[in-house]
Amino acid sequence: MKHRTFFWFILPTALAMLLFIALPIVSVVTQSLFTPHEQVFKTVESCTPFKCTEATVIDTEATEALREESPLGRFAGLSIYLDRGHLATAEVAEAWRSSDGLKDFFNKLGNLPFYRAMSFTLTYTFVVTPLLIILGFAIAVAVNSLHRHLKGLVIFFSLLPMIVSPLIGSLVLFWMIDSRGVLGTALQWLFADPNLSLKASTGLTWVMLIVYGVWHSAPFAFVVFYAGLQTLPQDTLESSMIDGATRWQQTRYVVIPHLMPLVTFVALIQLMDNFRVFEPIVGFNASAHATSLSWFIFNDLGGETRLLSSASASSVLTILGVAILLSPVLIRTWRDFNEKG
Amino acid sequence: MSSKAMKQPVALRTFSTIFVVLWLIVAAFPFLWTLWGSFKVELDFFSKADWRNALTGARTMVEHGSAFTSTGYEGAWVQEEFWRAVLNTAIVCFFTVTISLTIGTLGGYALSRSSYRYTFWLLITALIFRAMPPITLVAGYLLPFFEWNLWGILPTTIIVLVAINQPFTLWMLHSFFQKIPKELDESAKVDGCTQFQAFRHVIIPVMWPGVITTGLFSFLLAYNDFAVTSMLLSKENQTMVPKIASFLGTTQTEGNVMFAVAAVVSATAPLFILVMFFQRQIVSGLTQGAVKG
Structure with missing residues (x-):
C-alpha cells in the first residue's frame, strides 16, 4: 500500500488516539508537575472611630489574576511525587531508620496511602492471575469431556460472570455475602459465628475481592483453553497412550505443553486487566480495607475538590507500573516481528 | 472422545461432571438469586430472620399481598428515573x-x-x-x-x-x-x-x-x-x-x-x-x- 493511501486510511483512528490518548498523557504528566496557586493574602486596615485593626483577607482579584496568568498553577517539580500522598520519600526514609526489622518497616509502609494501594494492587494481580488460569484450565478439561449438546449450555452460563460489568458483578456478589444475605448467613452458620462479617476485617475483604476476581476472569481463561483443546493433536495423544502414559501423564506431557502459548497469552492479558482493578472496590464498598492504584486516582478526582495534580502524579506512577508489567510482551512482539521480517 | 481408549473411567467422569455442575452453580446462581430477589422487599432479600424468606417472600406477602412485587423496579425506573x-x-x-x-x-x-x-x-x-x-x-x-x-x-x-x-x-x-x-x-x-x-x-x-x-x-x-x-x-x-x-x-x-x-x-x-x-x-x-x- 502506498504511503499516501495508508495515511488517509489510518488518519481518523490515529487522530482519535492522538487527541484523546496521547495528548491526555502529555497533559497528565504536565499537570503532575504543577500545583494549584496558593491564595494571595493582603492586609487591610479597618478603622472604627476608636481604634484601627489589621486583618488578613484573601485578595480574590489578585488570586484570580494569578490563576488567569498561569492556569496550570505554580511549578512544583517532582515535589508532588515525593509528598506523603505518593512516594512519601521522607516518611519511608524515616520508617527505615526507626523501624526494627523488616516486618515493622512494611507495617509502617502500609500506613502510607500510596503504598497501601500498591500492595493491594500487586497482591491482587499476582494472586488472581495464577488462580484463574488453574480454574479456567480445570473447567476447560472438564467441559471438554462432556456430551456435545451440553457444552453450548455450559459455555453460555460460564460467560455470564465475565460479560457483566465488573461493578454489577461485584454488587451481585456483595449483596449475597452481606451478613444478612444468603451466603453471609451460610458462612455464619458454617463457622458457627453469628457476628461473622466479611466486610469488617481487612484479611477477609482481600479474600473476598480475590474470589471475586477469579470468578470474574476464569471464564476468559476457560474459553481460550477450551478452544485450544479442540486443536489438540490426537496422534500425539494416542501414541503417548500406546507408550503407556497414564491419564495424568497425558495431561502433563501432551495437553499442557500444547496449551502453553495460550497460558502465556491469558496470563499477559489478565496481568494487564487485573492491574487496573477498580470497580470491585467500589462495588464491595471495600475502600476502608483495600485500595488499588486506580481507585486511588478515582478518589482524588471525585468529590467537590478535584485534586488534579495529585491524581495526575498517581496516574503517571500507574502508567509506569503498567509499562514495567508490559515490557516482556513488548520484547516478545518485537522479536516476533523481526523474525517475520 | 471418539475412540474407546479415550473413554474415561466412571469415577473420573463422575468427578468431572460434579465439577462442571459446581462451576455452573458458582457462575449462574448469583444472577438467578438476584433476579428472584429483585421481586421481593428488602427485608426478604436481606433477611435477618430466616434466609428462606428470600425464596418464599414471607415479608413481601405481608406487605403486598403477593410473593412478588415490582416496587423495586417502579422505584428505580419511575422514581429515580x-x-x-x-x-x-x-x-x-x-x-x-x-x-x-x-x-x-x-x-x-x-x-x-x-x-x-x-x-x-x-x-x-x-x-x-x-x-x-x-x-x-x-x-x-x-x-x-x-x-x-x-x-x-x-x-x-x-x-x-x-x-x-x-x-x-x-x-x-x-x-x-x-x-x-x-x-x-x-x-x-x-x-x-x-x-x-x-x-x-x-x-x-x-x-x-x-x-x-x-x-x-x-x-x-x-x-x-x-x-x-x-x-x-x-x-x-x-x-x-x-x-x-x-x-x-x-x-x-x-x-x-x-x-x-x-x-x-x-x-x-x-x-x-x-x-x-x-x-x-x-x-x-x-x-x-x-x-x-
Missing part, C-alpha cells in the same frame, strides 16, 4: 460502536495491507495504549473539558470512549483482515480499482463476521465502562453503570437498596440476551487473539 440512564446508555453504545467500527475498519485494513515498518510501531503504540487503565487518562481530560465547556455531555464521552476503544479494535480487525487473502483486493486493483474502491467493493462484502465480533466487544466496553462515564458525565446524563453506583451512595441510607437491585437486574438483562444470540461470535473473538499467538 433509571429510564433516562437506559436511554443514555443506548445512545452512548450505539454511537461508540458505529464510530469506532467505521474508523477502526479503515485503520485495521490499512495496517493489514501495508508492509512498512511504521505499521509495527503503530500496532505497538496501540498495544501500550490498550494496557493503560482508562482512569489514568481522566485527569488529563478534565481541565480542557471544563475550560471549553465540554464536560458532562454525551458527545464528549462518546468520542473519548471511541478513542479508548480504538487500540483494541485496531488489533482485532488487523488480525481479522490478515486472514482475508491479499490476492482478493490485489486482483481488484489489477482490474483498475483504486485502493479505496477495492476496499469498498471487495473487502466490505466479506468482512462482516469480523466486524460483528469486534463490534460486540466495543459494545461491551462502552456498556460496562465505569471509570470514564462516571467522571465525564453530569448527573442527568449518566449512563446505567454510574447511575447504579450513585444509587448506592444515596438510596442505601434511605433503605431503598431494592432500587439498586432492580436496576442491576435491568442492566444485566440486555447482556444476557446478547450472550444468548452472539455466543459463537464472543467465543471466537476471545480466542482469536490467542490462536494467532
